[in-house]
Amino acid sequence: MKKFFQQYYTNLFLNDRLFAALGVCVVLFLLKFFFAWLGEVPVIATGVLLAFFLIDLFILYRIRQGVNARRFTPKRLSNGDENPIQIEIKNSYGFGVNARVIDEVPFQFQIRDKDFRFALKPAEIKSIHYNLRPTKRGEYNFGLIRAYISSPIGLISRRYNLATANTLPVYPSFINLGQYELMAISHQLTELGIKKIRKIGQSTEFDQIKNYVGGDDIRTINWKATARKGGLMVNTYTDERSQNIYCIIDKSRVMRMPFEGLSLLDYAINASVALAKVAMLKEDKAGLITVSETIGSVVPADRKAAQLGNIMNVLYKEKTRYLESNLEALYSTVRSVVKQRGLLIFFTNFESMSALQRQLPYLRRLAKYHLLLVVFFENTELSALSMEPAKDIEGIYHKTIAEKFVYEKRLMVKELNKNGILSILTPPQKLTVNVVNQYLALKAQQRI
Structure with a gap:
């Protein structure tokens, strides 16, 4: 019973559209006192709203997992650099949905606006890309991905707590x-x-002997190798x-x-x-x-x-x-x-x-x-x-x-x-x- 309550009530959120519709119903009941000809219109409107609410509730909760999401991050973050983060979300409903995705980024960033809103077609997979720039070394803890899904009716939203919390180390800058x-x-x-x-001067660490070409320093000519080879040979040096x-x-x-x-x-x-x-x-x-x-x-x-x-x-x-x-x-x-x-x-x-x-x-x-x-x-x-x-x-x-x-x-x-x-x-x-x-x-x- 407790699990049922958590699944259907703690993850159920009422949208602005529902409150707007309830406001219309309240106004209709108030107007009925002044305009008797409205008759049963307020009651019918309230009944229709309740019916749509139940339909919306049914289609959102009729399957166990309506959406799936994964977070793709580097194995470690680079300090002081822009690090790419990707979220991939898939719609498993048989109809298009509106999604609001909130990624719980580490508290060190003090970011509260990683909020993405978009529409998902049936079976569509969409990727979200953004960057994070850490400014301190250490461990950064990512939380869950919160996805708020609403149907085309849009009266309620169902929250999904997706992906798993993970910890990433922030190392000295290595991206560049x-x-x-x-x-x-x-x-x-x-x-x-x-x-x-x-460059000033010349290194003394020997590298190789090669054929002389125009522009080589004549002071590096190797006369012994030249005598053996029959052509000018020069020593080359490296740092x-x-x-x-x-x-x-x-x-x-x-x-x-x-x-x-x-x-x-x-x-x-x-x-x-x-x-x-x-x-x-x-x-x-x-x-x-x-x-x-x-x-x-x-x-x-x-x-x-x-x-x-x-x-x-x-x-x-x-x-x-x-x-x-x-x-x-x-x-x-x-x-x-x-x-x-x-x-x-x-x-x-x-x-x-x-x-x-x-x-x-x-x-x-x-x-x-x-x-x-x-x-x-x-x-x-x-x-x-x-x-x-x-x-x-x-x-x-x-x-x-x-x-x-x-x-x-x-x-x-x-x-x-x-x-x-x-x-x-x-x-x-x-x-x-x-x-x-x-x-x-x-x-x-x-x-x-």
Whole structure:
């Protein structure tokens, strides 16, 4: 009895059309007091409405499962990217129905309007497509698919609770890794707004001996091979391989600042994954170190096939902390883990010159043994404010303060360069492109 009640009453909803028809019946009964000639019209109208209500109830509930739906999602979602979601719904009734489908998306999105309305012909299958953009890593729980079905009569709707609730992990951004892979292979960087890099010098890692063609450097002619072959032969060289590339991610409070829904830590994580992919494609070894008030995760540099998955599994769980980073512990860890000279890319943020000065001694010590690249972020809101014309005294004050902070960021770049430390000052949205480009530039210049 309880199951019967749940099936027929808890999933039964009255539509606006029924309330409108009941309102007409009430008006007819009221008018009957003033116009006797209406006679039994109100009673007949009410009876007809009741008959249609029962017919509508019967045709909607006469079969057990009138519609079926499935949700198609990726195995994991990419943080900060548009992820495609698909719902497929099929009408098993012998007549056309009107459907209202509500997908219960994870609460992290704070979306209450994933509401789709459409008509379904008999036995028709329709697909619904939409995108979701997560802004935090972690687990996201999808609920049920609620389908409200009404017949052509349209007095009532029957609710179907379709599909099953499922949980999807949100990993660091991986959807756009293919485009950075293409960058590394083809060097077609202008499509992404990146200038081409002029190669300096010549690598010493031997590749092969080939026939001389016009334009080859005559200094690379292999005279022994030329004597044996009877024609000019030249040596070709390739970029040096198996270099250690470590992404060091600061998890302290300075990385909590949000930008377009993502924190600076998330931008750094997404850039690290893309850089690891490109580095391994260039046959270098990619590694990872995270640091806050203590050392977090350490993934030794490697270029095996599973390395990128290992890095993503570590970064999937990383969160920002509330204390300042301990660079002394970072220096000790780097000295013990990274035995050979390599490229260290340190993702952090400095909001004042005093903050940089506190960390500079440790950065200089790291740069003594490795090629250090410090990546920190431009405050785009302050930059925009500094460019706007001031309209009043308060505006002049705000503009002056904004210009001071923008200028101080540029001073930080000069201070790092003065101490022999490479740096990138970048807007968050351009972080990945700028870091990958800088890595390819250092590779081309044989700095690593």
